[in-house]
Amino acid sequence: MPNNKLLDELPAQRTLVAVDFDIEGCPTVHIDDTAASYKIAQHALNQLPKRPAIINLRLTKEVCNGRVTAEHTLLPNTSTISRARLEGFHNALSEQGVDVAQVPLWNIEENTFEVCSPVIAEILDQPLEQRPDLLLCMSDRIALTALTLAEQRGIRVPEELRITGFDGIAEGQYRAPRLTTVRQDSVGKGRVAAQMILGRIPLAQQLLQTELLLGDTCP
Numbered sequence: 001m002p003n004n005k006l007l008d009e010l011p012a013q014r015t016l017v018a019v020d021f022d023i024e025g026c027p028t029v030h031i032d033d034t035a036a037s038y039k040i041a042q043h044a045l046n047q048l049p050k051r052p053a054i055i056n057l058r059l060t061k062e063v064c065n066g067r068v069t070a071e072h073t074l075l076p077n078t079s080t081i082s083r084a085r086l087e088g089f090h091n092a093l094s095e096q097g098v099d100v101a102q103v104p105l106w107n108i109e110e111n112t113f114e115v116c117s118p119v120i121a122e123i124l125d126q127p128l129e130q131r132p133d134l135l136l137c138m139s140d141r142i143a144l145t146a147l148t149l150a151e152q153r154g155i156r157v158p159e160e161l162r163i164t165g166f167d168g169i170a171e172g173q174y175r176a177p178r179l180t181t182v183r184q185d186s187v188g189k190g191r192v193a194a195q196m197i198l199g200r201i202p203l204a205q206q207l208l209q210t211e212l213l214l215g216d217t218c219p
Helices: 004-009 033-044 081-095 113-124 140-152 170-174 186-197
Strands: 028-031 052-057 105-108 134-137 162-164 181-184 206-208 210-213
Touching (some): 028 033, 028 186, 033 081, 033 162, 033 210, 052 081, 052 113, 052 140, 134 140, 140 170
Parallel strands (some): 028 206, 052 134, 134 162
């Protein structure tokens, strides 16, 4: 999410390129987050869940490390890629006739085990008839935390709980069960932004490709 105070302090004569968010009048480097999250959710919904849930990353204007309620305000699309990913998840769910208003949203403030784990523990410690059987996670680190905590509780993945991630980090592909996720080229984003700043490629919107990685957590 852009820090407006920091942006105001940047030298006006310097070339500015935005990565993963929009700044008016500046070139951007993005992936199509909505299309990518739609694709992975569409795959997950080949086996319709009884109780899907979505775990977001920095989605709300207010600090929220837990369940998103009607009192929370969602940040706009231009401020957080989580809104774009949520849109993709919701599009796929709606296509399957799922009322997205009934799909619980959980929010995590920081993408670390220490911050993630209390939220995910709260989700997984619900009674069996309320516990989700599909978690659509907005990052691999969230998904891997969910996988670790599920294993600690004896919840079988993917038999009792299917999990998807987003990012394609190495840790998700080197452990068992291997994470089902979307791979994006995070290094490539920085490289393209640097090439624009250095004048090696035109200053224009750049949309990089993603890849769906089918692992064992959501076959």
